[in-house]
Amino acid sequence: MNAPASLNHLLPQITLRTVPQALLDALKTRFGDQFSAAMAVREQHGRDESAFTVPPPSAVVFAQSTQDVADAVKLCAQYKVPVIPFGVGSSLEGHLLAVQGGISLDVSRMNQVLSIQSDDLTVTVQPGVTRKQLNEAVKSTGLFFPIDPGADATIGGMSATRASGTNAVRYGTMRENVLALEVVTASGDIIRTGTRAKKSSAGYDLTRLMVGSEGTLGVITEVTVKLYPLPEAVMAATCSFGSLADAVNTTIQLIQLGVPIARCELLDANTIRMVNAHSKLTLREGAMLLMEFHGSPAGVKEQVETVQEIAAEFGGQTFEWAETPEERTKLWTARHNAYFAGVQSRPGCKAITTDTCVPISHLADALLDSVTEAQEAGIPYFLVGHVGDGNFHMGYLIDPDNPEERETAERLNTQLVQRALQLGGTCTGEHGVGLHKQGFLLEETGNGAVDMMRTLKRALDPDNILNPGKIFSL
Known part of the structure; x- marks a missing residue:
């Protein structure tokens, strides 16, 4: 068959x-x-x-x-x-x-929080624990787990795809935050990789090998991750701009100056309209940065003043603040629902999504040209970006029964990825390769690197039973 x-x-x-x-x-x-x-x-x-x-x-x-x-x-x-x-x-x-x-x-x-080591700022969980469940479990300790891909994904799945999200600009991705794993191998053996220690030079780094392997090298059954102290002060704000270029250039300046911003998300006017309709908000319909600041009250105040000065240089309009937890939650929930807002803006559609990531100095080149191409193609789309670390997403909204629309979306996707690769970036900043990006992986890494991945796969899974057909073909 x-x-x-x-x-x-x-x-x-x-x-x-x-x-x-x-x-x-x-x-x-x-x-x-x-x-x-x-x-x-x-x-x-x-x-x-x-x-x-x-x-x-x-x-x-x-x-x-x-x-x-x-x-x-x-x-x-x-x-x-x-x-x-x-x-x-x-x-x-x-x-x-x-x-x-x-x-x-x-x-x-398998959704148990197995142990919270608050003195060591670590927690060990089963793979079915979701990020929201984890944060609820550790809330009383004054700690939190910052990796936030938007969906209430499982910690096991987030580890398998090397997920990141809105907080990655400050706290890193799953790659930096997974300390140890328990894994079932292709033969059914149970192994452990890593420890709760913050560093190790003991042998091959099998933890990093498994993180991002998308279930092709083992089944993750236990995860130990880092926790962080809840910030003393948190403030969130939106800032609108006259053009997408101004918003992007503000972001580039923020990162190059070393402003320790916790979140820096970009939405264009098209996406704001979708989010307003879906989440019943009244955000200004223009290019917008959605930002969050963590730290001491004095530190947050300093960050805010710096960002306001930089944004003003690029025509940023009045900051609108969300200071209470309820206001911040509402704002970030709307951002996380941007994907669903896009899909629901065109009933019956499917989204062809991208998630390239480029060096921050090339963010404007990659992002602005991609938006221009989508607009010229006339295909409905949404744009969101964790632009603080050079990562952005285009979602092309297609009629799944229309081959021409699918072909257009795939062409735009290919152009976007190839542009990112030419600028020193990657075909996937956080979603993983899965089925969709196998050809792009070859372009990015070359045949030699993919052949090395195949060698590892064959050694650890000789009968190719662990999630076969993903990342590359054998």
């Missing part, structure tokens, strides 16, 4: 592997009510937020412990059947789709 035609223009021909009835029977015997072959459950685990249409997995196993994961992987390894880890299904690049068939391994029930 071949994969549907909607994937053929992006990927090599993919053949779905046969899942023997003997495996399904063995999984049913081992897991009982934690196993389901019901079509509704399979379909739920056979789609994400991407624009791909793929047959669902043959069955779903709901793991509740590390041993459950190990046993499921061992059984699948015995029959050489794919295992696809599943968290909450919020990925945008097809990471969790069963493109070669197989079993979906849902870890969302």
